[in-house]
Amino acid sequence: MSQPFSGRRAAAALVTAALLVPLSACGGNDDSKKDAGSEKSGSAAPKADLTVLAASSLTDVFKKAGAVYEKEHPGTKVNFSFAGSQELAAQVKEGAPADAVVTADTKTMDGMKVDVGTPTVIAKNRLVIATGEGNPKKIGNLKALADSKLKVVLAASEVPVGRYGQQVLDAQKLKVKPVSQEPNVRAVLSKVELGEADAGLVYKTDAATAPKKVDAVDIPDAQNAVASYPAATLKASQHQAAAAAFVKWLSTPEAQKILEQAGFQKP
Known part of the structure; x- marks a missing residue:
C-alpha cells in the first residue's frame, strides 16, 4: 500500500535533514580550524606565554608595561628575565628558551644579529652620578x-x-679608580644605596627608582652619553607572532608613555 503524499513528503524531509547534519558539522569544523589558524598567525597578538630577556635598567618600567600588556591581551603572559646586556647576549647564544630581547645598547644587539630579527630602538637614556642621600660628599660633577x-x-x-x-x-680625560666593577647597573646602584660606595655612574632612570636612598647629580649633555635600547624577536622563538606583537607594542604611544614616565627618553 503506497504512502499518502504528505507521508512521503515528511519521510523525504527527514532523509534530507539527516544528510545535511554531517555536512553542516564538517563545515563547522573547517570554520573553527580557520579561525584558530587566523588567531595563531594573524596581526592581532596571539595568546602565548612569552619570555623576554631585558636589560637590568628596564626592571621597574617593564614590570609595569608587562602588566598593562597582559591586561590588554587576555591569555598572554609576559615573563621577564633581567640581567646585564652582555649576560643576555650570552644566554641567547647558548640557546636559552626565550622569545624577545631588549638590550641597553646597539653594540650588544648587533652582536646577536644572526639570532634576532630586525631590531627597533624603543627608548633612550642618559647617565647621572648617583650619590648617597643628601649627597654627603658634595659631589657636583664628573x-x-x-x-x-x-x-x-x-x-x-x-x-x-x-x-x-x-x-x-x-x-673629560679623567682617571677614576673604582673600588669595584659590577656586572650590571642595578648592582652599581645597590652599592651606593648601601653606603658601600660614595658615588657611581648609573642611568638616570635607575637613580629615579630609589629617590629616598640616593641623589642624582646631573651630567651636562655635552659631557654625557646617550644609551639606546633596541628590542628584537629571537629567531628561535616558538611564538614568533606573539613575540613580534609585543615588540611592536613597545613603540606604541601607550608603551612610550609608560617609558617616559619612568624617565626614559623618546627613541
Whole structure:
C-alpha cells in the first residue's frame, strides 16, 4: 500500500535533514580550524606565554608595561628575565628558551644579529652620578670622581653602562679608580644605596627608582652619553607572532608613555 503524499513528503524531509547534519558539522569544523589558524598567525597578538630577556635598567618600567600588556591581551603572559646586556647576549647564544630581547645598547644587539630579527630602538637614556642621600660628599660633577679619597663604583667595561661611563670619563680625560666593577647597573646602584660606595655612574632612570636612598647629580649633555635600547624577536622563538606583537607594542604611544614616565627618553 503506497504512502499518502504528505507521508512521503515528511519521510523525504527527514532523509534530507539527516544528510545535511554531517555536512553542516564538517563545515563547522573547517570554520573553527580557520579561525584558530587566523588567531595563531594573524596581526592581532596571539595568546602565548612569552619570555623576554631585558636589560637590568628596564626592571621597574617593564614590570609595569608587562602588566598593562597582559591586561590588554587576555591569555598572554609576559615573563621577564633581567640581567646585564652582555649576560643576555650570552644566554641567547647558548640557546636559552626565550622569545624577545631588549638590550641597553646597539653594540650588544648587533652582536646577536644572526639570532634576532630586525631590531627597533624603543627608548633612550642618559647617565647621572648617583650619590648617597643628601649627597654627603658634595659631589657636583664628573671631575669630583677622580678624587682618590672617594669610593667610586662603576659597571664592568663589557656592560653597556660601564662602557658609557668610561666613555664620558675618557672624554673629560679623567682617571677614576673604582673600588669595584659590577656586572650590571642595578648592582652599581645597590652599592651606593648601601653606603658601600660614595658615588657611581648609573642611568638616570635607575637613580629615579630609589629617590629616598640616593641623589642624582646631573651630567651636562655635552659631557654625557646617550644609551639606546633596541628590542628584537629571537629567531628561535616558538611564538614568533606573539613575540613580534609585543615588540611592536613597545613603540606604541601607550608603551612610550609608560617609558617616559619612568624617565626614559623618546627613541
